[in-house]
Amino acid sequence: MERDATAARAGVADADGRATIGGDGAAPHPTGLRAVAAADSATWGAVVVGGGVAGLVAARELARAGVAVLVLERGPAPGGAVGAHEVAGLTLDTGAESFATRGGSVAELAGELGLAARVVLPEPLGAWVQLPGLAGPLPRAGHLGIPADPWAEDVRRTIGRAGALRASLDRVLPAWWAPRGDGATLGALVRVRFGRRVLDRLVRPVVAGVMAADPDDLAADAASPGLRAALAREGSLGGAVRSLRALAPAGSAVASFDGGMHVLVDALVADVVAHGGVVRTRADVTAVRGVGAGGTEVTGTNALDPDPSATRGRGVTSGGDAGSGGTAFEVALRGEPPVTTERLVLATPAAPELLAAGLAPGLAGHRPDPGADVVLATLVLDAPELDAAPRGTGVLVTPDVPGVRAKALTHASAKWAWVARAAGPGRHVVRLSYGVADRPAGTVADDPRDLDPAALTTLALRDAATLLGVPLRPEQVLGTARVAWSQSLPRPSAGHRDVVTRVRVAVEELPGLAVCGAWVAGNGLASVVPDARRAARSLLGNGLPEKA
Numbered sequence: 322m323e324r325d326a327t328a329a330r331a332g333v334a335d336a337d338g339r340a341t342i343g344g345d346g347a348a349p350h351p352t353g354l355r356a357v358a359a360a361d362s363a364t365w366g367a368v369v370v371g372g373g374v375a376g377l378v379a380a381r382e383l384a385r386a387g388v389a390v391l392v393l394e395r396g397p398a399p400g401g402a403v404g405a406h407e408v409a410g411l412t413l414d415t416g417a418e419s420f421a422t423r424g425g426s427v428a429e430l431a432g433e434l435g436l437a438a439r440v441v442l443p444e445p446l447g448a449w450v451q452l453p454g455l456a457g458p459l460p461r462a463g464h465l466g467i468p469a470d471p472w473a474e475d476v477r478r479t480i481g482r483a484g485a486l487r488a489s490l491d492r493v494l495p496a497w498w499a500p501r502g503d504g505a506t507l508g509a510l511v512r513v514r515f516g517r518r519v520l521d522r523l524v525r526p527v528v529a530g531v532m533a534a535d536p537d538d539l540a541a542d543a544a545s546p547g548l549r550a551a552l553a554r555e556g557s558l559g560g561a562v563r564s565l566r567a568l569a570p571a572g573s574a575v576a577s578f579d580g581g582m583h584v585l586v587d588a589l590v591a592d593v594v595a596h597g598g599v600v601r602t603r604a605d606v607t608a609v610r611g612v613g614a615g616g617t618e619v620t621g622t623n624a625l626d627p628d629p630s631a632t633r634g635r636g637v638t639s640g641g642d643a644g645s646g647g648t649a650f651e652v653a654l655r656g657e658p659p660v661t662t663e664r665l666v667l668a669t670p671a672a673p674e675l676l677a678a679g680l681a682p683g684l685a686g687h688r689p690d691p692g693a694d695v696v697l698a699t700l701v702l703d704a705p706e707l708d709a710a711p712r713g714t715g716v717l718v719t720p721d722v723p724g725v726r727a728k729a730l731t732h733a734s735a736k737w738a739w740v741a742r743a744a745g746p747g748r749h750v751v752r753l754s755y756g757v758a759d760r761p762a763g764t765v766a767d768d769p770r771d772l773d774p775a776a777l778t779t780l781a782l783r784d785a786a787t788l789l790g791v792p793l794r795p796e797q798v799l800g801t802a803r804v805a806w807s808q809s810l811p812r813p814s815a816g817h818r819d820v821v822t823r824v825r826v827a828v829e830e831l832p833g834l835a836v837c838g839a840w841v842a843g844n845g846l847a848s849v850v851p852d853a854r855r856a857a858r859s860l861l862g863n864g865l866p867e868k869a
Contacts, residue, residue: 374849392593394601462562465536696804
């Protein structure tokens, strides 16, 4: 049952009742709404487990529909992989620094939040790839590194004449000359149509940078939905790339916000709070269970059936029908009393584990791909020699480059005008990404997770100098920061997609339950935002909820 006085309890709080919007400290939320103590209410119209962007988008949909929403985030701040920190006096992104513009879903959300005027596009400088002994531009007319024209000057410069000749076979090979079946990988598709040079010099580093995965481990249909269908339709892989690019909206493929991606999180939290919701951090959810009329426990009718293609019924309890309107969910929290709700959104990659413990036992043993751990090292440099942006907006690195540990470098002050303005003349911001999985044994001596700040700064400065082709000295470093992301980029492998299918099937038979997040929708806000909206709206039915 929902309460009338939602506004009286609205705010942002951690598990001790301290306001925590935007960071670790006790700074109050700018709306001035009070923080909420843990015991403020035990019953909510909806509970969202996970306060990343997906969870916040779902919570906003529910709150704007009049539902009293509680968001439970385990970490010290909402936003998930989108956040902010201060480096050398500059407020910079800690994680995601852009969003894909495809579909328009993020831009639409930004408009609703009053952020349309703050959407910015990157500088049109292009990016590069670092190969052993060679640095070359990435194709501007490409898709996941797959070039539309292998003879384009920027492509030929990187793959060479021999690579362009081999890739030209794509134009004469029949469309059916390609790997078949649902498990056909992106790597195999590119290798067959364009050859190894395109795969190794262009596609592999792009996919590693974007998805933290190897194209030989990714199903083509998961990595690029529609690519194989376009190949069949157009008759060549190059034609398929041109077709997909033609379907995309005009303009840059990515965008961001003036001030950083974190302004989106701030706006989402503020809107949830303004509509009576509560966002709590440091709230560790340990279990969820369904409770029917009379306290009977709810599971799915086929919860023990491991076959995701099996015919499904609606959820049942041990003593009644879960679809009868008497179902509630109990959410257990570490060190404090549980909360109950009629609507539950699991916006966390821990969802399969939480479901397997009670609501869907058939998910036991099925876990989503954990993804690769990533360490980001940000350097603020006094380096006028970088004013010319020698590698455009950044560099992707193939794993076999000797002496370089980073898998990517973003020249943020060359890529984003707002960063350049904030940094000032002659000062530059570069961010290096260090993957700690799937690197060849013996490639490097140090795991970046184990390095102390000084050692990581030394490594990052050395890698930056190599990748940018400009000598850089320690005395030029004005500030540094280290951010470690654990399991933030799930790889859409066949096994991962199977788990997602099983979870979605299990959720369908449990009314009042929804899941969302990058682990189920795919990486990137362009996938996460519309999926989170759909998840929330599935819990609203055809009308607004009744107020108690």
